Amino acid sequence: MKSIQIFLTIGLLFSALFSQAQRNGHSAESGVKEEQRYVHAHGMPYKGKILMVASSPAVSKQTGWPIGFWAAELTHPLHVFQEAGYEVELASTEGGEIKMDVYSDPTHESGYAAHDVITLGYMQQGWFSEMLANTRKLAEVNPDDYDAIFLVGGQAPMYTFRGNRDLAKLFAGFYESGKPSAAVCHSTTLLLEAEGSDGELIVKGKTWTGFANSEEDYADQAVGQKIQPYRIEDEARKISGTTFKVADAFSSYAIADGNLITGQQQNSGAAAARMAVQQLSRQ
Numbered sequence: 467m468k469s470i471q472i473f474l475t476i477g478l479l480f481s482a483l484f485s486q487a488q489r490n491g492h493s494a495e496s497g498v499k500e501e502q503r504y505v506h507a508h509g510m511p512y513k514g515k516i517l518m519v520a521s522s523p524a525v526s527k528q529t530g531w532p533i534g535f536w537a538a539e540l541t542h543p544l545h546v547f548q549e550a551g552y553e554v555e556l557a558s559t560e561g562g563e564i565k566m567d568v569y570s571d572p573t574h575e576s577g578y579a580a581h582d583v584i585t586l587g588y589m590q591q592g593w594f595s596e597m598l599a600n601t602r603k604l605a606e607v608n609p610d611d612y613d614a615i616f617l618v619g620g621q622a623p624m625y626t627f628r629g630n631r632d633l634a635k636l637f638a639g640f641y642e643s644g645k646p647s648a649a650v651c652h653s654t655t656l657l658l659e660a661e662g663s664d665g666e667l668i669v670k671g672k673t674w675t676g677f678a679n680s681e682e683d684y685a686d687q688a689v690g691q692k693i694q695p696y697r698i699e700d701e702a703r704k705i706s707g708t709t710f711k712v713a714d715a716f717s718s719y720a721i722a723d724g725n726l727i728t729g730q731q732q733n734s735g736a737a738a739a740r741m742a743v744q745q746l747s748r749q
Contacts, residue, residue: 510551514613514746517640518544519633520601521622521653522560528693533621534565537572538732539650540618541585543739550743552613559626559633561603567620570732604632613749614742615640619651619677619732624694627656634660641668641726646742650720650729651677652694657728658701669708674728675721676702678712681731 520535540556547554558564568574572582572589579585588594609615615637617627627633634656641647642662649656654676660668676698685693702710712730713719720729720737725745729738 510549512553513551515553515555515611516547516614516616516742517557517607517609517612518554518616518618519557519559519604519636519653520564520618521620521626522558522562522601523565524622524625526621526693527625528695529689529691531621532565532568533625534567535570535618535620535622536651536732537566537570537579537585538582539570539620539653539735540566541582541588542732542736543616543618543648543650544588545584546736546739546743547616552743552746555602555612556597557602557604557607559604559630561601561606563599564601565598567622570620604636607636609636609639609643612640612645613746614646615648616739616742617649617653617656619649619653619735621652621693623653624655624696627653629659630656638662638668644725646725646727646745648727648729648738648742649676650735650738651731652698654728655698655701658698658705667705667708668726669702669705671707672723672726673709673711673721674702674723674726675711675713675719675730675734676728677731678715680712680715684715 518540520540523532523534525531526533544554569576569578570582570585572579572586617623617637637647637656637660654674657669657674657676662668679697679699682694682697699710699712702708711721716731716733718733718737720727720734720741722741722745727738727741729735
């Protein structure tokens with residue numbers, strides 16, 4: 467038991483140090499919930515509530531793998547929001563339990579995400595496991611309850627976000643109300659089709675980013691086959707009147723164009739979250 471406590475303490479310490487390093491890096495009552503207790507443990511007063519949306523579990527038609535959300539794209543922004551004093555509620559495309567992509571699990575035998583001490587720290591928290599096991603359905607979400615929206619990426623959004631009218635309407639509602647509206651990595655697939663109330667694409671006249679072709683190349687080569695059914699960068703560049711930009715593969719890169727905030731991949735989630743926090747601080 468003592469060894470577990472020591473491990474957790476070390477994990478959370480590394481989490482805090484990692485968060486501080488990211489800030490210096492590249493980036494354009496008795497009934498209170500446990501999440502809120504975690505917020506106040508960071509010494510910040512409660513400032514509001516942010517909605518994060520992840521994909522429900524799915525199966526890849528390309529690989530046959532079970533797929534879900536990418537862990538760091540949830541935990542790293544979550545860490546930023548909680549440190550800033552925001553409570554986070556989690557919704558998913560179908561509600562209920564959600565699953566992380568296995569290669570994003572820092573305890574997975576591949577070791578691909580073994581360096582992700584932030585996720586590892588959260589995985590030791592009972593409230594975090596409960597959060598993943600009981601997400602809200604989109605229909606249960608009242609946008610008026612939240613100050614911002616943040617879409618979590620992963621492999622599953624390529625199937626569950628693309629063409630999802632309910633999610634597109636929810637995101638557009640946040641965006642048109644002037645609230646920070648963020649999407650990272652493969653969750654930006656929603657922006658390929660999401661329209662505002664005027665019938666125009668949200669990204670019209672905007673500069674934004676998402677998972678790059680160079681990163682898809684790396685992933686395909688690593689597993690020896692095509693992983694995704696289409697590529698966000700290819701599809702984005704077919705859209706007229708918008709500017710899609712990417713940085714070096716797997717670098718931290720996020721863009722805020724007005725209150726539309728996008729991040730390139732899993733290393734960009736914290737940067738995108740900080741942009742949202744900065745915008746909220748000015749409101």
